[in-house]
Amino acid sequence: MKKILYIDMDNVIVDFPSGIAKLDEKIRSKFEKHYDEVEGIFSLMDPMPNAIESVKKLAEYYDIYVLSTAPWNNPSAWIDKINWIQKYFGKDRDSVLYKRLILSHHKNLNQGDFLIDDRTRNGVDKFKGEHIHFGTDQFPDWQSVMDYLLDI
Template identity: 80%
Template sequence: MKKIVYIDMDNVLVDFASGIAKLDQKTQIEYDGHYDDVEGIFGLMDPMPNAIEAVHKLAEKYDIYVLSTATWYNSSCWTDKIEWIQKYFGLESDSVLYKRLILSHHKNLNMGDYLIDDRLRNGADKFTGEHIHFGTDKFPNWQSVLDYLL
């Protein structure tokens, strides 16, 4: 049986700053400090460098799921996240992430071996498996994660 790896979206799979950069200046000013409330912003974001390839490589060895939190006050976020996965990974049943998106404000409720997440919020700090803290000195990028897990 394969070990389970959960992967966060924002600033792990998805480059949040790339979505902000695509907003017009008026919207950037209006939503400064709470960009996740901008309707449609999650659909504007580009993948993090090497993230798509890394997921495909990890899926050869692990049972992969996306475990992300969707903002409570911007319902477009929920739709944008699944559409983003379908755009970059495909929506066919043989896609590596087909029906593998979990949205939760309590990541610690999911049982698994690894959680790749850039933050300690939303239950990541209480996850019972190993937290791979993405964006830190130990795991600054996807290559460092692949080196560790493969």
Template identity: 30%
Template sequence: MKRSVAIDMDGVLADVESHFFEWYKRDYGVSLTLQDIIGKTEDDAFPEKMVIRKFATTPGFFTTVPVMPGAIEAVKKLMEDFEVYVVSAAMEFPQSLSEKRIWLTEHFPFISWRNIIFCGDKSIISTDFMIDDHIKNLDYFKGKTILFNAFHNVSYHHHTRANNWDEVLALMQESLL
């Protein structure tokens, strides 16, 4: 039987950071870079407080997020050796449910609907591995964790970190040995 891996959507499969920058420039006329927000919380990342929440609750945000570089190829590769589940705490933004499903169908059509889990609390997930950009989801996970690098998690060092999908694949390959 294959071992299992839970993969987060936002910040791992979906490049929400670049999308936030794009929408921020569109709505506020200001170009920010990763260096401008590195190490800040999501609530404090942009000069306008709570703008990330504003964008995340705007219709069309989740259907137009770009795919994280290398994610499609990496997930296909992982599926050769692991049972892959996409796990999103989508209940935080309930309007995102249908948009996230549309996005997954467009970009990851090879993932069965049976392997997509929209939940509120990821502590219920019981896979062998979890790849996520939020430590709140990894800290209580009972399996092996990979922290996908993001602006808001650079100060945390108590999970194995991957900066990109190539590093995730290398870590997962090591686990097979």
């Protein structure tokens, strides 16, 4: 039986700053420090380096789900996140992330073995499994995460 691995989206598999960079100056100025509330911003984002390939490889060894939080005040983010997953991983049943997107502000309610996340908010700090803190000295990038998870 495969272990359960949850993966956050923003700044883990999705390069959030790449979406900000695509906004015009007027929108950037209006939403400064609240970029996640810009309608459609999540559809503008590029994948993090090596994220797509890493998720596909990890799916061979783990039962993978994307566990992300969507801004409460930006309903477009909810559909944009589904569309992003489908764009980069496919829509068909053979996709490693087919029907495997969970949006929650309470990540600790999900049971699993690992959670790759760049923050400790939204219940990450109370997650019962192991938090792989992406973007830290220990796990600065996808190669370090792969090295760790494929060596267990």
